[in-house]
Amino acid sequence: MNYWLMKSEPDEFSIDDLARRPNQTEGWHGIRNYQARNFMRDAMQIGDRVLFYHSSCKVPAVVGIAEIVSDIYPDASAWDPESPYFDPKSPQDSPRWLQRDIRFIKRFTRPVTLSAIKAHPGLADMLLVQKGSRLSIQPVSEAHWQLIHHMAGESL
DNA sequence: GCCAACGTTGGC
DNA sequence: GCCAACGTTGGC
Numbered sequence: 001m002n003y004w005l006m007k008s009e010p011d012e013f014s015i016d017d018l019a020r021r022p023n024q025t026e027g028w029h030g031i032r033n034y035q036a037r038n039f040m041r042d043a044m045q046i047g048d049r050v051l052f053y054h055s056s057c058k059v060p061a062v063v064g065i066a067e068i069v070s071d072i073y074p075d076a077s078a079w080d081p082e083s084p085y086f087d088p089k090s091p092q093d094s095p096r097w098l099q100r101d102i103r104f105i106k107r108f109t110r111p112v113t114l115s116a117i118k119a120h121p122g123l124a125d126m127l128l129v130q131k132g133s134r135l136s137i138q139p140v141s142e143a144h145w146q147l148i149h150h151m152a153g154e155s156l
Numbered sequence: 157g158c159c160a161a162c163g164t165t166g167g168c
Numbered sequence: 169g170c171c172a173a174c175g176t177t178g179g180c
Contacts, residue, residue, distance in 0.1 A: 007178090032176095033163075056178050114179080132161040134177045 002043060003140040005051040005062070005128060006102070015052045015064045015107055024104035029075045030085040032097060036137040041072050041098055043139070050102060051140060051148060053128070054111075061111035062148055070101035108152040122147050 006028070008014065018026055031037050050066040074095035077085040090096035117123045127138040140148075149156050 009178090035163095060179070132177095134162065136177085 002045060002048045003051070003142060003145040004039070004044065004048060004068075005053050005138050005140050006066070007053045007055040007136040009056045010054045010063075011057065014054065015066075015104070018052070018066065018102070019104045019107065021104075025069060025101050027070075027075075027099050027101050029077045029097075029099045031075070031099065031136065032085060032087065033136060036135055037098055039137050039139065040100055044068055044072075044100060046071065049105075049145070051145070055136075059111070060114040062108070062117075062152070063111045064107040065105040066102045067105050068100055069103045072098045072100055075099040106154075108154060110151075110153050112148050112151045116151060117148075120147070120151070 013026070018024060028040075031040065046068055048068040050068065051062045052064045052066050053062050054060060075085070075097040077083040078087040078090040078095065078097040079092065080086055085097075087096060114128070117126060118129050123129065123144060126140070126144050127133050127135065146156060
């Protein structure tokens with residue numbers, strides 16, 4: 001099993017939105033970065049755990065946990081001219097953009113803020129806090145996973 | 157709203 | 169294949 005961090009802007013789609021979805025599950029569409037797509041396609045597996053991260057908001061933070069619950073499949077929003085994620089260069093017969101379904105597991109009672117992550121020496125090599133790292137889907141080591149849980153006051 | 161750090165695009 | 173111009177991300 002692998003661990004991941006996935007970013008979402010809470011104004012667009014928050015962890016509470018995820019918790020309110022049917023089956024508490026959402027297709028993670030709209031990824032338009034090749035490196036993030038490749039992680040999803042090649043390295044992710046059903047059952048992998050996800051740190052759900054709120055970005056571009058007042059208090060950026062890991063706010064909870066989700067789980068990967070599907071294989072990879074085409075991101076249909078790339079074919080929808082009405083969608084903000086429309087990509088005219090993604091052929092119908094060879095989809096450029098892909099997605100998986102993720103399911104809500106829990107919301108942290110105590111989110112782990114970006115500033116707390118930056119302040120913790122044990123998390124200094126997290127991809128999230130590397131200079132210029134903008135990846136919206138990134139791998140997380142088991143040590144970092146456990147540390148984040150500890151900081152959130154959650155058991156594993 | 158600013159802007160640094162990236163990623164992508166397209167002319168050559 | 170180079171690289172300038174442009175677009176995006178995301179913290180602050």
